[in-house]
Amino acid sequence: MVKAVVGANWGDEGKGKITDMLAQNSDIIIRFQGGANAGHTIVNNYGKFALHTLPSGVFYDHTTSIIGNGVALNIPVFFKELNELIERGVPAPKILISDRAQIVMPYHILLDQYEEERLGGKSFGSTKSGIAPFYSDKYAKVGFQVSELFFEDSLREKLERVLETKNVLMEHLYHKPLLSADEIFDELMRYREMVKPYVCDVSAFLYEALKAGKEILLEGQLGSLKDPDHGIYPMVTSSSTLAGFGAVGAGIPPYEIRQIVTVVKAYSSAVGAGAFVSEIFGEEADELRRRGGDGGEYGATTGRPRRMGWFDCVATRYGCRIQGTTDVAFTVLDVLGYLDEIPVCTGYEIDGKVTTDFPATGLLYKAKPVYEVLPGWKTDIRGIRRYEDLPENCRKYVEFAEEHIGFPITMISNGPGRNDIIYR
Numbered sequence: 001m002v003k004a005v006v007g008a009n010w011g012d013e014g015k016g017k018i019t020d021m022l023a024q025n026s027d028i029i030i031r032f033q034g035g036a037n038a039g040h041t042i043v044n045n046y047g048k049f050a051l052h053t054l055p056s057g058v059f060y061d062h063t064t065s066i067i068g069n070g071v072a073l074n075i076p077v078f079f080k081e082l083n084e085l086i087e088r089g090v091p092a093p094k095i096l097i098s099d100r101a102q103i104v105m106p107y108h109i110l111l112d113q114y115e116e117e118r119l120g121g122k123s124f125g126s127t128k129s130g131i132a133p134f135y136s137d138k139y140a141k142v143g144f145q146v147s148e149l150f151f152e153d154s155l156r157e158k159l160e161r162v163l164e165t166k167n168v169l170m171e172h173l174y175h176k177p178l179l180s181a182d183e184i185f186d187e188l189m190r191y192r193e194m195v196k197p198y199v200c201d202v203s204a205f206l207y208e209a210l211k212a213g214k215e216i217l218l219e220g221q222l223g224s225l226k227d228p229d230h231g232i233y234p235m236v237t238s239s240s241t242l243a244g245f246g247a248v249g250a251g252i253p254p255y256e257i258r259q260i261v262t263v264v265k266a267y268s269s270a271v272g273a274g275a276f277v278s279e280i281f282g283e284e285a286d287e288l289r290r291r292g293g294d295g296g297e298y299g300a301t302t303g304r305p306r307r308m309g310w311f312d313c314v315a316t317r318y319g320c321r322i323q324g325t326t327d328v329a330f331t332v333l334d335v336l337g338y339l340d341e342i343p344v345c346t347g348y349e350i351d352g353k354v355t356t357d358f359p360a361t362g363l364l365y366k367a368k369p370v371y372e373v374l375p376g377w378k379t380d381i382r383g384i385r386r387y388e389d390l391p392e393n394c395r396k397y398v399e400f401a402e403e404h405i406g407f408p409i410t411m412i413s414n415g416p417g418r419n420d421i422i423y424r
């Protein structure tokens with residue numbers, strides 16, 4: 001059976017922790033989209049790790065971790081992460097890389113940097129990991145699949161053809177040094193040696209695994225609101241963050257995805273630019289940022305301070321609906337234990353009318369948050385394992401959120417560790 005772990009919000013909901021936790025009872029964990037532009041933070045018995053490209057199942061020896069065809073594979077970053085893990089005492093994980101996954105080329109990263117520079121103050125706030133140029137090239141059919149590394153002649157020929165257009169941009173738009181086919185080709189040959197032991201026909205592997213009744217976990221990156229179709233376009237990421245895309249990005253039939261665990265954060269945070277209706281500022285935001293997550297709300301990849309806000313029922317209800325949620329995992333609830341009162345955004349006021357439907361971007365910029373204020377619980381709830389043992393106001397907060405988002409909260413995370421979880 002296949003389960004997906006995906007985000008309902010802007011990312012950083014705690015998917016890494018939930019995946020790591022569910023991986024205990026899984027055989028295979030697959031990354032199906034995105035690249036090294038975002039990170040998961042995982043705390044377990046080996047220590048604290050920030051993973052950017054490795055699936056969150058790499059800490060177990062009973063699991064196989066897979067890079068699906070939908071991923072933007074940055075080969076040097078991937079191996080740096082893998083080696084770091086091994087150096088810190090984690091047993092070498094079993095890893096497979098799809099022969100159809102495409103490669104983040106050195107020039108994708110350069111183009112991302114140069115374009116952000118060119119846009120100046122109007123930039124997307126990209127992490128400059130090459131993700132947008134990568135996916136643009138993939139769909140413009142000038143990307144490179146891992147499998148192409150093994151056909152030197154056609155690889156070289158295609159590389160020269162692709163570089164012709166890239167070098168026009170380098171010279172005339174960005175005024176930067178030209179790209180050398182020789183250098184990039186040599187780099188690709190190094191990539192080939194690195195990936196060779198792991199390359200696999202992943203969809204065939206998964207077909208057999210499904211027939212054998214294996215437990216498979218799809219691990220999403222970012223959240224619904226960063227989806228290029230259903231999110232806050234254009235301030236989105238360049239690959240679909242939705243569970244539905246998991247079928248495509250991993251290479252399995254869509255009907256095999258039986259459970260969609262959507263991770264929802266008990267307050268809001270976002271990185272990068274874009275509409276964020278329940279955003280808060282000043283000292284109120286600083287305090288939540290300092291106390292948030294596990295050691296503060298700063299980007300796992302960039303170290304940038306995250307934008308902070310109160311829980312947004314409108315965005316989360318939409319985010320859960322568009323994922324096709326079967327279960328909600330409600331995370332970082334423990335962080336809110338310091339507040340006397342907790343505002344929750346229950347509606348958007350747009351042109352004088354209040355709505356609970358999340359609109360497309362144009363209207364979103366006009367939306368003002370409508371808040372209801374709930375009483376806080378003023379205690380540390382870490383360590384609690386049974387729902388009934390949570391303070392009454394804390395349970396009321398969970399039940400209020402559940403009612404407004406309209407999907408069942410079956411898991412509550414009250415700490416960063418694997419066992420900090422309450423099942424309902």
Ligand code: GDP
Binds near residue numbers: 011015295
């Ligand atoms: P992801 O990209 O969705 O996996 O999220 P991140 O890893 O960027 O952010 C989640 C952060 O919150 C990490 O630092 C986690 O260790 C931490 N975290 C996850 N769940 C909880 C929780 O329930 N409580 C607290 N305090 N921290 C959590």
